[in-house]
Amino acid sequence: MHEKKVMDAGAVKSAIQSLAAEIHAAHGDRPLAFVGIHTRGVPLADRLVRELRYRRDHIEQGTLDISLYRDDLDNLAALPTIEGSDIPFEVEGASILLCDDVLFTGRTIRAAINVLLDYGRPERIELAVLADRGHRELPIAATYAGITVPTRKEDYLRVHFKETDGEDRVIHYQSETS
Amino acid sequence: MTTDVSPYHRKDLLTIGDLDREEILHILDNAKPFKDLFTRSVKKVPTLRGKTVLNLFYEPSTRTRTSFEIAAKRLSADVTNFAVSTSSVVKGESILDTIDTLQAMQVDYIIVRHSVSGVPEYIARHTHASVLNAGDGHHAHPTQALLDAFTFREVYPDMTGKRIVVAGDILHSRVARSVFEIMHLLGVEVATFGPATLVPRTIPSYVRILHSFEEVFEFDPHVLYLLRLQLERQKANFFPSMREYHNRYGVTTERFKTLRERGTWVMHPGPVNRGVELVDDVMTYERTLINHQVENGIATRMAILYHLTPQEPKRLPLPEEIRA
């Protein structure tokens, strides 16, 4: 595998700032709930909330665990540990911004939408990701994406956050086969 | 997206003795998010969609069966009840025949209740399906013990050094055996109290035997766990009468006062014999956890179903394959 640093700490910081600006431009001060998908969607949601805290009044925040909704439980070598979801606001009628680190096949987002719908009927759900690496298997798109990274399907794109991994950076592990 | 994975690959849950402290805590930790689901508008998750859970009850138990049924349904599994009477089994069909039938039906999880100890273990040896022991003979009732530990932990998140008294008919109780084991593994000091005929000397050495309610109060348990007394034990002369049992070993009105003053929590696996194990007042006592145990039973059993991994089923050969 060939390792390539796609973003360093500075790039991560400015990408999140511009995501926040975009979100703010779209929503203004209308109520919005930031929901991070476990594991690395949670720090992304936190960062976005931190960026926007002083610019808007109505901020709700939650976390989502999709492990019970995965469509590949049968194929996994080991069962995911359950973190549990924490949705401390009324989902019925809410505007929700799902946050995740990487958008890839779209299956995680599909699962996350299903989880949310089991809490109630939100007015709308949008999606913010730090990196979009393509290769969708479902008709799902990010509403806001920090960067777009061209990848091969068998590559890995790994987002590191200070909170979960000690430092901010994005690494692209490129497979050597053509 | 979740990256942490469970280190466990367990096919069956037969007895608490199969688990260590870490695995127990792992299951109990997982049970919490399942319990959180109960506050959502949709209480169901799609985790076991397309899987079949079979309740194989050789001994009637509406409560346990229903708890498993709800747990499985909240995981989106298809649930079927297969009630067998023990008498018909002796006549011509061995358990092995029943298992072969179930194998052919390709069920993924078998929940077994049997009046004879060891049957779930026997079934587990002969099926690809995950086997959950829902109580066998006097041997084990691991899901009850796990839900009890979950309930205990909701009251005392750090169970280490806490004290429990398990009271009643230990000799014939699978619940007692499993509760002893799990509480001991989780660092709880375990004592027991009941008629000497029903508290054999062969109980595990870590269980302290108390001889009177005075000693129970001296031991000062955080939880008093009352077992259900099977009324037929009186006939076999394990004790002379219900009246004497209640007076000496039951929670009488007097003793209830003391319990309440001390803030002792009360647990019972149900169903309760009012006036035998305890007086009516205990049922309305705010620290009686019996209904919590029932609610937690569903979440815990969901976590257990999630925790187990059935093996790949063997397909029956097609007739053309047999001919070839």
Add this chain to the structure above:
Amino acid sequence: MSTMLIQQAHLLLPGETDLVLRDIRVEEGLIQEIATSIQPPPGAALVDGTGRILLPGLCDPHVHLREPGREDAETIVSGTEAAIAGGFTHILAMPNTDPPIDTGGMVTYVRSMAKKQSRIPVSVAGCLTCGRRGDKLAEIADMAAQGALMVTDCTHALQDEYILRRALEYTRHFDVIVGVYPDTPALSGEGVMHEGEVSFRLGLQGIPAMAEEIGIERDLRVAHAVGGRIHIQNVSTAEGVASIRRFKERGLQVTAETTPHHLLLNHHALEGYHTRFKMLPPLRTEADQEALLEGVKDGTLDMIATGHAPHTDFEKNLDFSHAPFGVIGLQTALLSLYTDLIAPGKLNWAQLIQAMSAAPRQLLKLPPLSFSVGSPFEAVLFDPAAETTIDRPTLKSRSFNSPWLGQTLKGSVTHVFLGETEIDV
């Protein structure tokens, strides 16, 4: 006249405890010559005994053949073939068949069937009470006249001391042994295994040791008071051994047996709920095992009998409570005792031969087998270097309820001889 010469086998000479290398010449069923080297006579059948041990034919005084009635579990043929494969040249068939052997006619019938079908001699025991119901004496004199050597109700304990007293008194004038399974049914109850910490943990109802202890004590006291020839079957407890030792010291004429399983296994074997370890009396504790071995060594327990009790797969596949008691043992007795006691030096060959050939043969009034000129020759050639895997194809019994199923044991029975005739093993 045929002659057989066994060359260079290890064997025990009468009164010795160490094996020596010898040649043995056999003619007309008798040992004609024993020497360090014998020139092969012309036309003699030669058997190479190199590296093997020649043992006198073993005798099992406690075998359930199941025929008539339960031929699905065992027949006279399959049971005796298992005996031969295990190194036995004589067995005593128990009377709990269906119908039971409780009349002279049944004794004659089973003996004649065995004579026709079995390649080794089979002695027959009759019931002590009609239908083994424990309340009414069977026609003991009649059965004895037809050749029954023992009367016993097997594991059906007698209803009370009264019937045992009458049986022992009544048999004083016959040459018949009263075999008893020592038990106190009120204490054994519905138990399925030894009562102890293992039964508690497994949640299985226990059979307390005191049920046997009281049984032995009571049976011996009755025999001591009224006479008769009592034989205690299946001793499994340390206290039971102590009682027998005490009564023997007082001069009571009593014999007693234990089994290979009770010597070699204990209640921990039941931890997987395998019904092939479910038996009566139940497997006891490590301390009992030690006391039993001591009892065999000092002769308190005269003999080791297998109690060979075949049960079909269907029966043994029932749940632990409903599956019947009993295990097979003919084919594994010698191998398992060799593996776990002889090879590690806990028992010697002289002690084993005493317990598995000399004593049971004496009980059944058979001539002793010794390697001396003029003695009848019934013997087994045992290869201690070989191994035998106990699996379904190996077992000659129709049933497979062996505690050693799936295990590999040390040693192998390579030849069985009745006189100069070699029986295929």
